[in-house]
Amino acid sequence: MGNFSGGLNLKHNKHTTRYKPIKELPQPQKVILPLQQNLGCPNDPLVKVGDEVFEGQKIGDSSKFVSAPIHASISGKVVKIEKLPNPCGFDVASVVIEAGDGVRGKGYGVSPKKLGELTPEEIRKIVREAGIVGMGGAAFPTHVKLTPPAGKPIDTLIINGCECEPYITADHRIMLEWADNVIYGALALGRALMVDRILIGIEDNKKDAVKTLNDSDEKHHAGRRSPIKIVKVETKYPQGGEKQLIKVLLNREVPSGGLPLDVGVVVNNVGTAVAAAEALKHGAPLIKRVVTVTGSGIVEPHNLLVRIGTPFEELVKACGGLTGDAARVIMGGPMMGLAVSSLDIPVVKATTCILVLNKKDAQAYEERDCIRCGRCIKVCPVGLMPNFLADYAKLKNWEQVEDYNVADCIECGCCAYVCPSRIYLVQYFKVAKKELQ
């Protein structure tokens, strides 16, 4: 076991939803499905306005490798295909489907083959066709991760159950309630990669999940040797960053500018494992996901199972609505999430959480001059010097910004969190990275 330097002990704020079972939201009247919900290439629509579609039907796909198809999450009629706002802050071509009475889903049926009979290639194909992407928020197409290039042998699959961002409990509930699918999915992804070591990393503030998964693993293997090992890790932000988790579990460091596969590792989120299990067992495409709806601006927080494409508004309504002083809506956690300007935006594959903060929690801070206290340097899990990076970024001295390794920044937000001068450090780095691209 290794350790990573820096990081923070944050107030978890998970108590409001950690004991609340996942509640399925009734099918919405309308879904908005952006044709790009993954890192990589956008999809072309496979339907046109007026078409009737059924639940699970593929409605968008791309011939590019780094892509993942999109499926209709409800049965109904395509009423619109146009550019609409998505949670990432820009407009994306989206398919809008309105629920229709006449159209019924076909059901998916059970996959004819058992896991042991599937070849890695078949698993990759099913995972791709199901439109599965990284469910932890990054939304990188999973089948790409399962296809390591020649010359990069993979010996370990890590299933990420850290969920280190405050407030979010979706993965925690998934591990507690769908443990069998987590184990099944982990084994399937492991089979696709042909690894005989699978590590599931879970922060030690979720001991119940560790126990549940251990029980499920034991049941699954019934005395046989399991390739899975469930490892309790320290509760420390950003423990769930994949490079940090690899360092902690295997004491391997992903080289600067490199990927986990450079050190023989592939990392997948527990939600991704569950999605893979659903696709392999039942042929179900990725059309639903668990979203934690929480924060001081939400009346009654919940963990919801919702159709992809459901507008935020519907989720908020199901949680008792907004409080009177709700001020900021964030997709994702408070440290790395994206603030959105309206509730008309749909849930996408990467939506882990809808966090609404009230005025007090979401106060704006006035940026002051750096006092060189060095706190940002101490907490940076990457070993950067955020203070100098921000200085050079302000001066638009991109050469120095590059020399101070801005490209290695994981935008975890630790530096800005501790900055006593309240400098918007991450913002400067995001701008700088764009500039250097």
Place this chain on the structure above:
Amino acid sequence: MSFDISTSPHIRGPVNASHIMWLVFIALLFPLGAGIYFFGLRALYLTLVVTLVCVLSEAIFQFLAKRPITIFDGSAAITGLLLALILPPTLPYWMAAIGAVAAVVLVKGLFGGLGFNIFNPALAARAILLASWPVAMTTWVRPFDAITTATPLFLYKTTGAVPGYLDLFLGNRAGSLGETSVLAILIGAGILLLTRVIDWPAPTAYIGTVGILSLCLGRDPLFAILSGGLMLGAFFMATDYVTAPVTTKGRFIFGSGCGLLTVLIRFYGGFPEGVNYSILIMNMLTPIIDKYARPRLFGMVRKKK
């Protein structure tokens, strides 16, 4: 309904700049209290004069320079407090006031204000006063009765005499207003270390270097550590955010350099004490230390092409 947008992180930690200033202020009250106890109310009045002049001159300077007035961030007041603590308790008020103006205007303001000054304002002002009024700046008094005497370091340099360790520890000796009581300084430093306002590398390296070098050179290491302005300098000056390096590695180098220079000045230089100049010299090296003492980048060692 439309919500306001801002970039992540959406939450911020509890510590802001004014918390830090208040904690430093509280920590400084301990050496100040010791100074008042040993040198009487004159010490308090001197401190008030210096602090007040610092705050006023900052306000006037910022007004004239058409900059935002920032006297309420506490930084000018702390500069004043720090300067008072390193002055002889009997220094004429007007000289102290000139030192205060020099600290805030010359050393800090003209370099761009808080965060941009190269030298520690209090230490640089003290050096200016020492150069301007060498006699007044080296006239020391005994605690309680205010009879003129020499500092232990001066006596050690000239006669080799070493006073009792307990008197040194408690502060019952001649010296600058707030430097004499090691006990009071340690209490203040303890507050700052526990609240993580300052960290250990610079003070530990500084005091450690002085102790070890003294031992190696055949001097009394305990006396070297307890006397002069070392404790005050190590905990309150060598830890100054603005004028000392930003990384742990850099702060360690900075502290070691201060320790080396202090020993050299004390044992081989013309002055009995070297803390003031050591830190000022290291202040000059801070930018270059910052440039080279970078933290280790994650994934850098095994970088493959």
